[in-house]
Amino acid sequence: xxxxxxxxxxxxxxxxxxxxxxxxxxxxxxxxxxxxxxxxxxxxxxxxxxxxxxxxxxxxxxxxxxxxxxxxxxxxxxxxxxxxxxxxxxxxxxxxxxxxxxxxxxxxxxxxxxxxxxxxxxxxxxxxxxxxxxxxxxxxxxxxxxxxxxxxxxxxxxxxxxxxxxxxxxxxxxxxxxxxxxxxxxxxxxxxxxxxxxxxxxxxxxxxxxxxxxxxxxxxxxxxxxxxxxxxxxxxxxxxxxxxxxxxxxxxxxxxxxxxxxxxx
Numbered sequence: 001x002x003x004x005x006x007x008x009x010x011x012x013x014x015x016x017x018x019x020x021x022x023x024x025x026x027x028x029x030x031x032x033x034x035x036x037x038x039x040x041x042x043x044x045x046x047x048x049x050x051x052x053x054x055x056x057x058x059x060x061x062x063x064x065x066x067x068x069x070x071x072x073x074x075x076x077x078x079x080x081x082x083x084x085x086x087x088x089x090x091x092x093x094x095x096x097x098x099x100x101x102x103x104x105x106x107x108x109x110x111x112x113x114x115x116x117x118x119x120x121x122x123x124x125x126x127x128x129x130x131x132x133x134x135x136x137x138x139x140x141x142x143x144x145x146x147x148x149x150x151x152x153x154x155x156x157x158x159x160x161x162x163x164x165x166x167x168x169x170x171x172x173x174x175x176x177x178x179x180x181x182x183x184x185x186x187x188x189x190x191x192x193x194x195x196x197x198x199x200x201x202x203x204x205x206x207x208x209x210x211x212x213x214x215x216x217x218x219x220x221x222x223x224x225x226x227x228x229x230x231x232x233x234x235x236x237x238x239x240x241x242x243x244x245x246x247x248x249x250x251x252x253x254x255x256x257x258x259x260x261x262x263x264x265x
Contacts, residue, residue, distance in 0.1 A: 005035035006057075007042070012050035012206040013199065014043060021058025027117050028066030028075050033091045040098035050206040050213055052102065053198050054125055055109040056118075061134065064116025070143065088148045092117065096150040100124040101221070103214040105205050109198035110134040110185065115173070116143075120151035123158055126217070128185040129201065130176040131194045136184060138164075142171035157224065159183050209247035 006017040016039055018025035027033070043049050056062055069075040076087045099106065099121075108114075108125035115137045122128050122136070138155060140147050147155075147168065156164040159182045167174070176188045189197045205213060215238040223231050242248055 002031040002035045004029075004032040005039055007039055009049065011203075012048060012210070013053065013202045014039075014049050014051070015053045015055065018054075018056045018062055021056075021060070023066075024058070024060035024063035024113065025056040025118070026063045026066045027092060027095075027121070028069050030075075030091055033094055036095045037098050040102055044103055047210060049104055050208075050210045051202040052104055052106045053109055053195075053202055054099075054106060054121070055195065055198070056111055058112070059133075060112040060118070061108070061110045061114040062118030062121055063113055064118040064139070067143070070145075076148075092149050095121065096124050096154070100150070100154070103217060104210075105202075105213055105217055107198050107202055109194050110136075110176075111191070111194055113137075115139055116147075117149050117151075120147060120149050120154060123151065123154040123184075126220075127201070128179075129187045129189060129194065129198050130179055130185040131191040132176050132188055133191050134176040134179065134185075134188075135173050136167075136179050137171060137173040138167040139171040139173070141169060209245065209251070211245060211247070212242060215242065 004018060004020060006015075006019045008015045008017070020026065043052060066075060070077045073079075076092060077084060078087065105127070106125040108122040108128045110122050110128055110130045112131065112133055113135045114122045115135070116139045119136045119138055138147065138151055140151070146152070152164075152168065155167065158164075159167070163182050166172075174182075174184075176185065179185045180188050187197065219231065219235060219238065222234060226234075
């Protein structure tokens with residue numbers, strides 16, 4: 001993995017930190033996209049990982065695409081229209097295909113500006129916690145382009161079609177308070193408490209059996225596009241697996257012991 005995305009594991013929690021603070025963690029190079037793909041591939045095969053936190057170093061979460069590259073026709077903007085199309089398909093679009101599809105729960109700890117592709121990156125996570133300094137913008141239209149990394153699919157699922165249309169068509173920037181009001185984030189915290197809050201949430205999730213987390217997330221993902229009867233079939237199969245795990249047996253024994261202790265008091 002390259003030097004853009006730092007990978008740090010502590011117990012069952014992996015923290016991924018975009019580490020180009022001098023560039024406001026802009027997404028501008030093939031190596032950066034590859035970092036996400038490689039990190040996700042590593043997490044998918046590591047059963048010791050239960051939760052992932054994604055954040056940015058410095059004052060910004062991610063400023064999105066590199067505007068200078070757009071001006072100079074470099075990076076994703078390089079080449080003919082056909083080549084630009086393939087640049088997107090082969091590079092940045094691999095981030096949503098891998099990050100959004102991770103088996104384990106993901107938390108975006110949005111420490112500052114999440115603009116354009118940076119906003120979409122936060123939307124790829126299951127949960128967003130925002131610093132009071134965070135700002136969000138689906139700002140592609142301001143540059144005469146469109147969301148090229150899945151934002152048009154992700155954003156309406158979080159804030160509804162009307163609010164997503166407003167943000168997409170105006171390119172307006174909203175602060176953390178408005179992001180909370182429209183459901184883009186689930187919590188706003190003081191800047192100095194952001195990572196502690198994200199870690200506390202991750203720890204509460206990671207305290208649960210890893211297989212349950214992974215299967216529950218898969219059901220939530222599949223539930224967005226399959227019929228109810230199909231999801232029920234999947235749920236029955238997953239539940240059969242869960243009922244035959246050691247973690248399930250231990251949890252039942254613990255709960256029954258607690259109920260018995262409470263009855264005797």
